[in-house]
Ligand code: ADP
């Protein structure tokens with residue numbers, strides 16, 4: 351047995367770590383399971399490189415609960431005593447006190463955990479004692495390390511023979527909630543649902559047929575889908591696969607999405623993901639099903655406000671990028687150049703996809719328009735680049751239910767609806783029922799009337815009036831029909847009688 355002090359310049363790491371992440375204790379599980387995944391993936395890589403020549407065997411990660419402990423078991427590369435010394439005992443955690451003072455905000459503290467390689471130490475947020483029992487894939491004896499959160503640790507040889515690592519958490523009295531099976535299952539489903547290595551938690555009964563008989567058998571309860579759709583090639587996926595993945599992401603959403611966008615970027619940053627346009631409900635409740643952010647298949651957050659442009663936060667789906675640090679804090683995200691690039695890239699992709707849909711199947715696009723117009727108008731209002739692209743496929747709808755692009759609509763009305771000052775007047779109704787008689791009068795006059803009746807339309811009209819040349823929008827009930835578009839009738843004709851004759855002969 352050997353003892354030593356963890357290399358931190360502070361008396362006791364336990365209270366500091368507790369203080370650090372006061373309201374986010376649950377992330378310890380994410381940190382420990384992702385370490386187990388890392389250890390497994392590293393072993394696979396070593397095997398591919400020929401540096402590990404043994405059998406990989408079953409690489410499942412297991413989470414076990416007892417009355418007092420949670421154990422996270424992997425069959426990854428393990429650690430030697432020297433590696434424990436290097437990776438566990440030496441914490442880059444100088445000036446911890448200062449940090450706690452500076453980063454009182456929970457999100458900031460969350461960011462610090464990853465930053466300072468404190469993932470493993472987050473286990474002390476919920477544990478009164480932590481043990482590591484590990485055997486490296488290298489030819490070295492197994493080791494047991496234990497620590498109660500003070501800088502003192504013990505390290506000793508252990509009899510374990512199989513490769514891999516067990517992390518045993520002795521759950522502290524104030525964290526007993528984490529000994530409940532349902533709590534752990536919920537957390538695993540939240541953070542680990544798409545981790546790339548199978549994760550087993552408990553067992554479940556399954557009925558199998560054996561000849562004529564049915565038999566109940568116990569099967570491993572696997573938490574995750576290690577190969578989620580977004581990690582596959584778009585060419586290998588059918589429309590139905592995307593819908594199925596949507597249901598996997600949002601089991602309580604009963605309606606299929608309108609369409610999806612598969613993101614796949616490797617330059618200038620890495621990003622994959624699938625975004626879905628949901629069918630919006632008329633009543634705007636705060637959406638429960640949000641875009642989820644992953645980092646190498648580890649769930650990070652569904653608060654993606656700074657990564658995805660505002661107008662796309664109503665979309666659903668996943669974004670996975672190793673270039674977004676696992677532990678994100680708001681102020682960090684706002685200032686990060688990568689994140690800004692990601693945001694503008696997503697905007698561009700969404701615009702490209704919409705344009706493609708529009709060109710490929712205009713009928714279908716029109717059918718979806720009423721559901722997607724909110725996103726598109728909001729995007730056009732808030733993002734100049736998006737406006738430029740969307741101006742090609744954003745549609746106007748008239749009272750007859752016909753759809754027009756900006757260009758088409760201009761062509762349609764410019765001869766009939768140009769006023770004496772050469773301004774083109776777009777007539778619109780904000781309420782087809784209340785303004786019914788005005789609409790009919792305008793139509794009798796040969797005018798066309800647009801339906802612009804959503805709350806965002808007022809802003810949209812404002813912005814279009816600034817962008818479209820010589821164009822004004824007039825509400826159809828703003829005046830009597832002969833004053834809606836002021837024409838030039840009063841002016842005497844400058845044509846001679848002869849010219850008049852010729853002109854009428856043209857008709
Ligand atoms: P990070 O994962 O960011 O490196 P952690 O504090 O989570 O920081 O882990 C520190 C180090 O401890 C890891 O980099 C790894 O070398 C080692 N480690 C932690 N858990 C395991 C494990 N289950 N198997 C092997 N090594 C591990």
Ligand code: MG
Nearest residue numbers: 381385469470
């Ligand atoms: Mg880690």
